[in-house]
Amino acid sequence: MVITVTLNPALDKTLSIDNFNLGIVNRAGSIRHDIGGKGINVSKVLKNFNINSVCTGFLGGVWENYFQEVLKKRKIDTNFIHIEGSTRTNTKVVDSINKVYTDINEAGPNITNEELACFLEKFEALCSIGDIVVLSGGVSSSISVDIYGKLIKLAKQKGTVTVLDADGELLKHGLKEKPDIIKPNIHELQKLMDFHKEDESAVINAAKQLIETGVKKVLVSLGEKGAIFITEAGVYGCEGLKVDVKSTVGAGDSMVAALVYSLINNLSDEETLAFANACGAASVETEGTEACSLEEVNKLKANVKVRQI
Numbered sequence: 001m002v003i004t005v006t007l008n009p010a011l012d013k014t015l016s017i018d019n020f021n022l023g024i025v026n027r028a029g030s031i032r033h034d035i036g037g038k039g040i041n042v043s044k045v046l047k048n049f050n051i052n053s054v055c056t057g058f059l060g061g062v063w064e065n066y067f068q069e070v071l072k073k074r075k076i077d078t079n080f081i082h083i084e085g086s087t088r089t090n091t092k093v094v095d096s097i098n099k100v101y102t103d104i105n106e107a108g109p110n111i112t113n114e115e116l117a118c119f120l121e122k123f124e125a126l127c128s129i130g131d132i133v134v135l136s137g138g139v140s141s142s143i144s145v146d147i148y149g150k151l152i153k154l155a156k157q158k159g160t161v162t163v164l165d166a167d168g169e170l171l172k173h174g175l176k177e178k179p180d181i182i183k184p185n186i187h188e189l190q191k192l193m194d195f196h197k198e199d200e201s202a203v204i205n206a207a208k209q210l211i212e213t214g215v216k217k218v219l220v221s222l223g224e225k226g227a228i229f230i231t232e233a234g235v236y237g238c239e240g241l242k243v244d245v246k247s248t249v250g251a252g253d254s255m256v257a258a259l260v261y262s263l264i265n266n267l268s269d270e271e272t273l274a275f276a277n278a279c280g281a282a283s284v285e286t287e288g289t290e291a292c293s294l295e296e297v298n299k300l301k302a303n304v305k306v307r308q309i
Helices: 038-048 061-073 113-126 147-157 168-177 186-193 200-213 251-264 269-284 294-301
Strands: 002-006 010-016 030-036 053-059 088-095 100-104 132-136 161-165 217-221 227-231 235-238 306-308
Touching (some): 002 038, 002 113, 010 061, 030 061, 038 053, 038 061, 113 147, 132 147, 132 251, 147 161, 147 168, 161 168, 161 251, 186 200, 186 217, 200 217, 200 227, 200 235, 217 251, 217 269, 227 269, 235 269, 251 269, 269 294, 269 306
Parallel strands (some): 002 132, 010 088
Antiparallel strands (some): 010 030, 088 100, 235 306
């Protein structure tokens, strides 16, 4: 079973505003709503790849039923903890003319100690040997930054494979429990490993240091420049694909879904990188946080050239 954890879900509201300007009245050309949060986005992509998963985390407020209804309609299983606080709304402004994409993200609701304890108990019960657990995204300020470390420890004690996609202190503390796979972007890796160069060798050296600590695979996304995949077996790189960008939201989540797909289908490291890079490209070609399809990914994958470094 695949378990995706979203501790701070969000209703993503995307506004299309050409020539968006601050300080004046802007009129939206179109509006769309998508349920989101990084773990939920991973589950949406996996469903399009014919892989079932169960979403867990926290939901509350006016959007709780909407999330459950949409996930049910998509035939994605859920096992969320109900909270007294309200699930947040994130606003995305897409200016297609100037190619500017603006995110306005809310902090998220307060999670009580009782709600957190309830979640930890449920999470531990969900995990079993052979499962793949995806831990991704931020948390509200009421949750300790060592939360992913706690969840990785619980999951690994149950015999699961753990995939971590987080930033800052969440990533730093999560790494203490040695997740099997992580997927930082280059800026997250720079912050974590305290380096400033953006050249290939600097990225590879930083990732290799993480491999030496016990992490088995590190997928570093470089945005439009492509990605680098560092594993215990080798180092692989690929250039970015040139596609029509409609939304940058969810590209990293699609790459995480690609890692899960690759594990389940026993893809080689080279195939994994090609598939992940194509997933990221397919994601930015879709509007809002809508999930890319397997057909779209496979079409793009044919254009990905992976090289061993």
